Amino acid sequence: xxxxxxxxxxxxxxxxxxxxxxxxxxxxxxxxxxxxxxxxxxxxxxxxxxxxxxxxxxxxxxxxxxxxxxxxxxxxxxxxxxxxxxxxxxxxxxxxxxxxxxxxxxxxxxxxxxxxxxxxxxxxxxxxxxxxxxxxxxxxxxxxxxxxxxxxxxxxxxxxxxxxxxxxxxxxxxxxxxxxxxxxxxxxxxxxxxxxxxxxxxxxxxxxxxxxxxxxxxxxxxxxxxxxxxxxxxxxxxxxxxxxxxxxxxxxxxxxxxxxxxxxxxxxxxxxxxxxxxxxxxxxxxxxxxxxxxx
Amino acid sequence: xxxxxxxxxxxxxxxxxxxxxxxxxxxxxxxxxxxxxxxxxxxxxxxxxxxxxxxxxxxxxxxxxxxxxxxxxxxxxxxxxxxxxxxxxxxxxxxxxxxxxxxxxxxxxxxxxxxxxxxxxxxxxxxxxxxxxxxxxxxxxxxxxxxxxxxxxxxxxxxxxxxxxxxxxxxxxxxxxxxxxxxxxxxxxxxxxxxxxxxxxxxxxxxxxxxxxxxxxxxxxxxxxxxxxxxxxxxxxxxxxxxxxxxxxxxxxxxxxxxxxxxxxxxxxxxxxxxxxxxxxxxxxxxxxxxxxxxxxxxxxxxxxxxxxxxxx
Numbered sequence: 036x037x038x039x040x041x042x043x044x045x046x047x048x049x050x051x052x053x054x055x056x057x058x059x060x061x062x063x064x065x066x067x068x069x070x071x072x073x074x075x076x077x078x079x080x081x082x083x084x085x086x087x088x089x090x091x092x093x094x095x096x097x098x099x100x101x102x103x104x105x106x107x108x109x110x111x112x113x114x115x116x117x118x119x120x121x122x123x124x125x126x127x128x129x130x131x132x133x134x135x136x137x138x139x140x141x142x143x144x145x146x147x148x149x150x151x152x153x154x155x156x157x158x159x160x161x162x163x164x165x166x167x168x169x170x171x172x173x174x175x176x177x178x179x180x181x182x183x184x185x186x187x188x189x190x191x192x193x194x195x196x197x198x199x200x201x202x203x204x205x206x207x208x209x210x211x212x213x214x215x216x217x218x219x220x221x222x223x224x225x226x227x228x229x230x231x232x233x234x235x236x237x238x239x240x241x242x243x244x245x246x247x248x249x250x251x252x253x254x255x256x257x258x259x260x261x262x263x264x265x266x267x268x269x270x271x272x273x274x275x276x277x278x279x280x281x282x283x284x285x286x287x288x289x290x291x292x293x294x295x296x297x298x299x300x301x302x303x304x305x306x307x308x309x310x311x312x313x314x315x316x317x318x319x320x321x322x323x324x325x326x327x328x329x330x
Numbered sequence: 331x332x333x334x335x336x337x338x339x340x341x342x343x344x345x346x347x348x349x350x351x352x353x354x355x356x357x358x359x360x361x362x363x364x365x366x367x368x369x370x371x372x373x374x375x376x377x378x379x380x381x382x383x384x385x386x387x388x389x390x391x392x393x394x395x396x397x398x399x400x401x402x403x404x405x406x407x408x409x410x411x412x413x414x415x416x417x418x419x420x421x422x423x424x425x426x427x428x429x430x431x432x433x434x435x436x437x438x439x440x441x442x443x444x445x446x447x448x449x450x451x452x453x454x455x456x457x458x459x460x461x462x463x464x465x466x467x468x469x470x471x472x473x474x475x476x477x478x479x480x481x482x483x484x485x486x487x488x489x490x491x492x493x494x495x496x497x498x499x500x501x502x503x504x505x506x507x508x509x510x511x512x513x514x515x516x517x518x519x520x521x522x523x524x525x526x527x528x529x530x531x532x533x534x535x536x537x538x539x540x541x542x543x544x545x546x547x548x549x550x551x552x553x554x555x556x557x558x559x560x561x562x563x564x565x566x567x568x569x570x571x572x573x574x575x576x577x578x579x580x581x582x583x584x585x586x587x588x589x590x591x592x593x594x595x596x597x598x599x600x601x602x603x604x605x606x607x608x609x610x611x612x613x614x615x616x617x618x619x620x621x622x623x624x625x626x627x628x629x630x631x632x633x634x635x636x637x638x639x640x641x642x643x
Contacts, residue, residue, distance in 0.1 A: 058431065061431050064419070064422075064423020065428075068420055068421075068424050069444075072446060072447050074462065075458045078458060078462055079458070082461075128352070130352075132352030133356055139349070140350065152629065156625050157359075157360060159564075159624075160363070161560075161565070163592045164621075168362070171366040196356075225346065250449075253453065254451070256452075256595070284453045288457050300457070306451055307454060311449065
C-alpha cells in the first residue's frame with residue numbers, strides 16, 4: 036500500500052504509443068497537404084516552360100488555326116491587367132472608407148454591426164454568383180454588353196470585402212494614444228484619420244490590397260460571364276469582349292489539341308508567377324515594415 | 331448631443347458622410363445581388379414547363395424549356411460533403427502540426443507553404459485536375475471499387491477517372507488551406523496555462539492536446555469547416571471540366587455521373603439562349619441562398635463565441 040514518493044511511475048507503454056502514433060499522423064497530414072502543392076507547381080513549371088517564350092508574351096491568338104502551334108496570350112495578359120486595375124480602382128476607395136467607418140465612426144452602432152456581418156458573409160459569395168449578378172445587372176438589364184469593365188465590376192465585388200477586412204484589422208492596430216494626442220492638439224477627427232491613422236497603418240493596408248489583388252487575378256468564373264472570350268487584342272476595357280489570363284487558360288484547356296494544352300500550361304505558368312510575385316511582395320512589405328520588428 | 335467648445339471642422343461632415351455611404355453601398359450591393367438574380371430568373375422560371383425544384387433534366391434552351399435544380403443541387407451537396415470529409419481531418423492535422431508539433435522556427439514558414447495552396451488560382455487546379463488527376467485517379471478508384479464496392483458510394487460496374495470523386499478531391503485540396511488556417515489560429519489561442527498545467531501533471535503531448543486544445547478549439551474548427559463547405563459549393567472553374575456533367579441523381583461517385591450548380595453555369599453559359607441564361611441565373615440564385623445560409627451559420631458560431639473573434643478570417 037505504501038508508495039515511495041521518490042519513485043515516479045514511468046508513462047505506460049500504451050500512452051506513449053498513442054502519443055507517438057498521433058505525432059506520426061500529424062506529420063503525415065502535413066506531408067499529404069504539401070504533395071498536391073508540389074505536384075501542381077512541378078507540372079506547371081515543367082509543362083509551362085515549353086511555350087513560355089517571347090512569342091507567347093507578345094502575340095495574341097488572332098489568325099491562329101485550331102491545330103496551329105504558336106500564338107500567345109498578349110491579349111489575355113493585357114486584359115487581366117486592365118480588368119484587375121479597374122477592379123482595384125473601384126474596390127479600394129469603397130473598401131477603405133467602409134473600414135474607416137467601421138473602426139472610427141461606427142463603434143457599437145447597429146448599422147456598423149450589420150455592415151460588419153454582411154462583409155463577412157460577402158467574403159463567402161461564390162465568384163460565379165458575383166459574375167451572374169453583373170451579367171444580370173450590367174449586361175442584361177442595363178444592356179451595356181460584355182466588356183472588360185463589366186468583368187472589373189464583378190471582380191470588385193469579390194475584392195471589396197477582403198479589402199475592408201484587412202484594412203479594418205490594420206486600423207485597429209493603430210494605438211489610441213496617437214488619436215488622442217492629435218485631438219489634444221485640436222486636430223479635427225477626419226484630419227486625424229487622414230493624416231495620422233491612415234499613414235500609420237499604410238504598409239499594412241497596402242499588403243492587404245496586394246493580397247486581395249492576387250486573389251482576384253486568378254478568378255475565372257466571373258470573367259467568363261461578363262468579359263466573354265476573344266482571340267484578338269482589345270485595348271479598350273469599356274467596349275466589346277476582352278480576354279483575361281485565367282479565361283485564356285480555361286479556353287485553351289477546353290480545346291482538344293496538344294498545341295492548345297501547351298498554351299494553357301504556359302498561361303498557367305504566367306498566371307502563377309504573377310500571383311505568387313504579388314503574394315511574395317506583399318509578405319515582404321509586411322515583414323519589412325511590421326510594427327513588431329521596430330519595437 | 332454634447333456640444334464641443336470648438337467649432338466643428340468643415341471637412342468632418344462630408345468625410346463622415348462618405349465613410350458611412352461606402353458602408354451602406356456594401357449593404358446595397360448585397361441586396362442588389364439578390365434582387366437582380368430574382369429579376370432575371372423569374373421570366374425563365376415562368377417559361378419552364380416542369381417543376382424547377384424537383385426536375386432533374388436541364389434543357390432550358392429547347393423550344394419547350396424543361397429544367398430543374400434537383401440533380402445539380404444533389405451533386406453540389408454530395409461533392410462538397412465528400413470534399414469536407416477528406417479535408418477536415420487533414421486540415422486539423424496540419425493545424426496541429428503548425429501550432430504544436432513543428433519546430434518553432436519553422437512553423438511560420440510551413441504555415442506560409444500551406445497558405446500558398448490557397449494562392450494557386452482555381453483555373454490552374456482545373457488544368458492540373460484534367461491533365462494529371464483524372465488519369466491518376468483511375469488507380470485509387472479501381473481499388474475502392476474492388477475492395478469497398480459493397481459500400482453504395484463506391485459501387486458500380488465501371489470505374490472512371492472523370493468522376494464525382496475526382497472533383498471532390500480537387501475541392502478538398504482547395505478548401506484545405508482555409509480550414510487549416512482558421513483551425514491553426516484557434517489552436518494557438520488555447521490557454522497556455524492549461525496546456526502547461528496538463529503537461530506538468532504528466533500528460534503526454536497528445537493527452538494535453540486532446541484534453542485542453544481540442545475542446546477549446548472545437549467551435550472554431552466547426553465554423554472553419556462550414557466556411558470550407560461554402561467555398562466548395564461555390565467553386566466553379568476547377569471542377570467544371572472534371573465533373574462528368576450529366577443530369578442524374580446517382581450516389582455512385584466512381585461512375586460517369588455528377589455535376590454541380592456552379593460547374594453547370596460555366597459549361598452551359600456559352601450556348602445559352604435568353605431563357606437558358608435565365609435558367610442558369612435561377613440556379614445561381616439557389617447556390618447563392620445555400621452558400622449564404624452556410625456562411626451565416628458559420629459566422630454566427632464564430633460570433634457567439636467571442637473568444638474566437640481573432641480567428642475570423
